[in-house]
Amino acid sequence: MTMLTLSKAINEGLRRAMEDDPKVLIMGEDVGKLGGVFRVTDGLQKDFGEDRVIDTPLAESGIIGTAIGLALRGYRPVCEIQFDGFVFPAADQIITQLAKMPLRSLGAIKLPVVVRIPCGGGIGAVEHHSESPEAHFTHTGGLRVVACSNPADAYTMIQQAILSDDPVIFFEPKRRYWEKADVDTTATDWWAPLDRAAVVRPGDDVTLFAYGPMVKTCLEAAAAAQEDGRSVQVVDLRSLNPLDFPTVMESVRRTGRAVVVHEAPVYNGFGAELAARITEECFYHLESPVLRVGGFSTPYPPSKLEEHYLPDLDRILDAVDRTFTY
Amino acid sequence: MTVDASRGAEAPPELVQLLTPEGERIEHPDYDIDLTPDDVRSLYRDLVLVRRVDLEAVALQRQGELGIWASLLGQEAAQIGSGRALTDADMAFPTYREHGVAWCRDVDPVKLLGLFRGVNHGGWDPSEHNFHLYTIVIGSQTLHSVGYAMGIQRDGANAATIAYFGDGATSQGDVNESFIWASVFNAPIVFFCQNNQWAISEPLEKQTRIPLYRRASGFGFPGIRVDGNDVFACLAVTRKALEAARTGQGPTLIEAFTYRMGAHTTTDDPTRYRVASELEAWKLKDPIERLKAYLFKNELADQEFFDAIDAEAEDLGADLRRRCLEMPDPGPLDIFDHVYREPHALMEQERAQYAAYLEGFQS
Numbered sequence: 001m002t003m004l005t006l007s008k009a010i011n012e013g014l015r016r017a018m019e020d021d022p023k024v025l026i027m028g029e030d031v032g033k034l035g036g037v038f039r040v041t042d043g044l045q046k047d048f049g050e051d052r053v054i055d056t057p058l059a060e061s062g063i064i065g066t067a068i069g070l071a072l073r074g075y076r077p078v079c080e081i082q083f084d085g086f087v088f089p090a091a092d093q094i095i096t097q098l099a100k101m102p103l104r105s106l107g108a109i110k111l112p113v114v115v116r117i118p119c120g121g122g123i124g125a126v127e128h129h130s131e132s133p134e135a136h137f138t139h140t141g142g143l144r145v146v147a148c149s150n151p152a153d154a155y156t157m158i159q160q161a162i163l164s165d166d167p168v169i170f171f172e173p174k175r176r177y178w179e180k181a182d183v184d185t186t187a188t189d190w191w192a193p194l195d196r197a198a199v200v201r202p203g204d205d206v207t208l209f210a211y212g213p214m215v216k217t218c219l220e221a222a223a224a225a226q227e228d229g230r231s232v233q234v235v236d237l238r239s240l241n242p243l244d245f246p247t248v249m250e251s252v253r254r255t256g257r258a259v260v261v262h263e264a265p266v267y268n269g270f271g272a273e274l275a276a277r278i279t280e281e282c283f284y285h286l287e288s289p290v291l292r293v294g295g296f297s298t299p300y301p302p303s304k305l306e307e308h309y310l311p312d313l314d315r316i317l318d319a320v321d322r323t324f325t326y
Numbered sequence: 327m328t329v330d331a332s333r334g335a336e337a338p339p340e341l342v343q344l345l346t347p348e349g350e351r352i353e354h355p356d357y358d359i360d361l362t363p364d365d366v367r368s369l370y371r372d373l374v375l376v377r378r379v380d381l382e383a384v385a386l387q388r389q390g391e392l393g394i395w396a397s398l399l400g401q402e403a404a405q406i407g408s409g410r411a412l413t414d415a416d417m418a419f420p421t422y423r424e425h426g427v428a429w430c431r432d433v434d435p436v437k438l439l440g441l442f443r444g445v446n447h448g449g450w451d452p453s454e455h456n457f458h459l460y461t462i463v464i465g466s467q468t469l470h471s472v473g474y475a476m477g478i479q480r481d482g483a484n485a486a487t488i489a490y491f492g493d494g495a496t497s498q499g500d501v502n503e504s505f506i507w508a509s510v511f512n513a514p515i516v517f518f519c520q521n522n523q524w525a526i527s528e529p530l531e532k533q534t535r536i537p538l539y540r541r542a543s544g545f546g547f548p549g550i551r552v553d554g555n556d557v558f559a560c561l562a563v564t565r566k567a568l569e570a571a572r573t574g575q576g577p578t579l580i581e582a583f584t585y586r587m588g589a590h591t592t593t594d595d596p597t598r599y600r601v602a603s604e605l606e607a608w609k610l611k612d613p614i615e616r617l618k619a620y621l622f623k624n625e626l627a628d629q630e631f632f633d634a635i636d637a638e639a640e641d642l643g644a645d646l647r648r649r650c651l652e653m654p655d656p657g658p659l660d661i662f663d664h665v666y667r668e669p670h671a672l673m674e675q676e677r678a679q680y681a682a683y684l685e686g687f688q689s
Contacts (some may be wrong), residue, residue: 072470073478100447103664106448165667320689
C-alpha cells in the first residue's frame, strides 16, 4: 500500500498503462513539461518522451479529433480536457464522431479513446472551471461515462478505462485531487469491473447515491445521520453509463428510501434518470419518493456563492429527513 | 450581392493545368506526368464509370430507392486524379461525396448506397480499403486524418493521409485546427479541397475573400491550385504532395478548382440561387470530354474503345440498381448492434425489452 493523493493515483495509473502498452498516448494542453495544471501527468513526458505525451495546440476539438485519428491507426490516446467548461468546443467531436463512429462502421473499427475531464466546483475558481457536464455525455449513446471518487478507484479506473475498447469519458473530482488514501499499486487485478457500483458505507434506512466529488460529502452526511440514529447506506455509482442497476435496485429494495446527490443541476440531471428507474423497478418497495439534491438550474455561480449552489452535508441531511415524512 | 455569372469562366492564372478543356496536353514547369496509353485509357474508364455510378444513384433516389444522394457530377477528375495518386498504404478520409475516390480504393459502389438508402450509416471496413467512412458533419474528418497521419509518423511508415473537404468546410473550426495541427506536428497529410464553388446555396464569396489555396501560407505550408477538371493535373499535383508528405516535408493544401454540376444533394434546387449561364460555361470544361478529345486527337483510343467503356458503364449501372434493390433491410434489433464493442448492460436490457415487446405481436 502506498499513500497517494487522487491526482498522484491517476498519475501512477497512467504511468502503469503506458508501461504496459506502448500504444497508450497522452495528449492535451500543458500535459508535458508542466505536467498538467493539476499535475496529473507530472513527469510522464520526461519518462515517455514527447511523442507519447503530446503537448497539443490550444484547441479542444483538435485534441479529440486527432485522438480519433490516432485511435484509427491503432493507438490508445488519453486526452486531457483542462477544465470541465472547456469540453464544449470538443463536444462536436465527442458526440458526433467519437461516440458514433464504431456503429457507423458496423463494428469494423474501435475507438479506445479516454477523455479525462476534471469536474465540479468547490475550489473558488472563475467561470467555466467548476461545471459538471456529465449528463451531456450520459445522454449520448456510444460513450461510457465514469467518475472516480477516491485515490484507490482513480488508480484502477483510469487503467480500466484505457483498456476498454470503447470510448470512455472519465470524470475526475477536481476538489478531491489533493486528498490522500492508501492505494495498492502492486495489485494485478481489479476488485470490480469498470461498470460496477460500490457500496461504500453500509446502511439500512435510506440510500444516498452519488459519484465523483459528492461521494465524500455523502459519507460525511451518513456519519452525521448515524449520530441521529439513522443508518444511511452510501453507494458510489462509479459508472454512469452503463449504470449498475442491480446494485442500485438491491439497495433501494432494502432501504425503501433513496436520495440522489450530484453537483450538476437537478433539472434534467443524472438524478432524474436514477429516480425514474428506481420508481419503475422498486415502486412497491419505496417508502417515499426518490429525492434529488444538486445544483440549481442556473449557470454555475461566482465562487463567492458556490457554497449555496453545491450540495453540502446539511442539504443532504435535509433530503434524508424529508424521505421520512411521507 | 448579385451572383457573378462569369465565375470560373476564365481559368485563374495560378491554376496548374496539364490538359486544356479542348484536350490539348500542355507542359508545366513544376508538374509533369508520365502516363502510358494504357494508363490514360484506364483513367478515362474510371471517369466514365464513376459518373455512371453517380447517375444511377440519382435515378435510384428519384424512384424512391434512396432517401438522398450527393452527386459528384463534374468533380470526377478531381476525385479520380487524386484517388489514383494514392498508394495502398496511404489512407483517405472522405466527405460524403467522394464516390470517385471510393472507386479508386476498391469500395464496392453498392456499399456507398447503404447510408443513402437508410440501411446503415456506413458499412465498409475502412482498414480493408484504407478509405475511411463517409463523414457528414462538415470538416470533422480533417482532424481524424491529421491524427491518423500522426500515427503514421509514430509508426515510421512510408505512407500519408489525404483529407477531402469542400470550399464550405474551409470555414469550419475543425478544418482550421487540422491545418494548425498538421503544421506544428509536420504531419504527413495532403489536404485536398474540392472547391466546387458552392456550399449548397452559398457561393465561395461567403466563405473567403482570398483564393483558398493561399490560406495555407498563413498556416506554414504550401498551397497549390489545380484545375480540378483536369485528371492529369490532379494526379500529378496530388502525387507530388503525397510524396512530400511521405518524405517528411509536411502537409500541402491542394485546391482543386472545379464545379458542382448538379445539385448539392437530390433534395436541393440550384435554380433558386445560381444562373444557367454559369453551368453552361462549366460544361465546356467537362473532365470526361476533354480526356476523350485528348484520346481521339492522339489516336490513343478508337470508337470501339469508347463503345466498350459505355457498355461496361451500362452494365455497371444495371448491376448497381439490381444489387441496391436486393439490399436487405436491417432487422429491428440491429439498432443495438455495434454501439459498444464490449458488453454493455443498458444495451442488453433495452434489446431484451424490445425483443419481448416485438414478440408480443407474434402471439
